[in-house]
Amino acid sequence: MKKLLTVIITTGMMIFTVSPVWSEDSDLFSNAGGIESLRGQVEVSTVNSAEILKREPKDQQLIDRNYVQQPPLIPHTIRGYQVNLNANKCLSCHSFKNAGDMGATKISVTHFITREGTTLSDVSPRRYFCLQCHVTQADAKPLVENTFTPVDSLR
Numbered sequence: 001m002k003k004l005l006t007v008i009i010t011t012g013m014m015i016f017t018v019s020p021v022w023s024e025d026s027d028l029f030s031n032a033g034g035i036e037s038l039r040g041q042v043e044v045s046t047v048n049s050a051e052i053l054k055r056e057p058k059d060q061q062l063i064d065r066n067y068v069q070q071p072p073l074i075p076h077t078i079r080g081y082q083v084n085l086n087a088n089k090c091l092s093c094h095s096f097k098n099a100g101d102m103g104a105t106k107i108s109v110t111h112f113i114t115r116e117g118t119t120l121s122d123v124s125p126r127r128y129f130c131l132q133c134h135v136t137q138a139d140a141k142p143l144v145e146n147t148f149t150p151v152d153s154l155r
């Protein structure tokens with residue numbers, strides 16, 4: 001019994017002393033092969049400080065789309081608007097049924113089409129989570145450089 005206990009304790013101690021050596025070996029983690037991520041040249045284990053929240057004015061002029069298939073930006077605040085299994089706050093204003101009364105833009109017919117090409121009588125599941133594609137407008141610095149210009153007919 002005594003012997004078994006010593007074995008358990010020594011193996012325990014071995015695991016204990018070995019593991020911290022791995023996690024402190026920063027070379028193992030920081031060597032990204034010269035590639036710089038959006039977080040910059042920081043070690044993986046470094047926790048970035050939180051971003052300053054981007055200012056989202058309550059009501060703003062809608063920024064024009066840059067290309068035909070672009071999901072339009074959201075020109076209003078969406079704080080507290082829930083989209084989940086039971087409710088979709090966005091549709092309480094943007095559905096065909098409610099848009100007129102609410103003075104909001106109707107979702108377009110593309111939002112009723114499933115990925116198989118069938119047109120449903122209600123929003124297609126693939127268009128249910130609005131914020132997958134639509135984002136609020138904010139005065140934010142681009143994360144990466146972008147030299148895209150729209151075609152003449154859209155300018």
Ligand code: HEC
Pocket residue numbers: 060062071072073074075076078081089090091092093094102103104105130131134
């Ligand atoms: C209380 C009603 C209301 C709710 C809820 C609401 N919206 Fe809106 N939304 C509007 C109105 C009104 C406009 C018209 C433009 C404006 O605000 O100047 C608009 C504009 C938009 C536009 C721009 C459409 C265009 O004209 O091209 C998008 C995109 C949009 N909303 C997305 C959303 C999303 C996504 C949600 C949910 C997270 C949402 N909205 C929730 C009322 C609402």
Ligand code: HEC
Pocket residue numbers: 068069070071072088090091094105106107108109110111123126127128129130131132133134
């Ligand atoms: C998979 C991406 C995607 C999702 C999810 C999505 N949209 Fe869109 N939405 C688009 C695109 C792309 C356009 C522009 C082209 C078009 O109409 O299909 C658009 C257009 C719109 C417009 C402008 C319509 C017009 O006639 O100008 C509104 C309003 C809108 N979406 C609201 C919503 C709301 C509300 C939801 C959630 C119920 C939603 N969208 C979910 C991609 C998406």
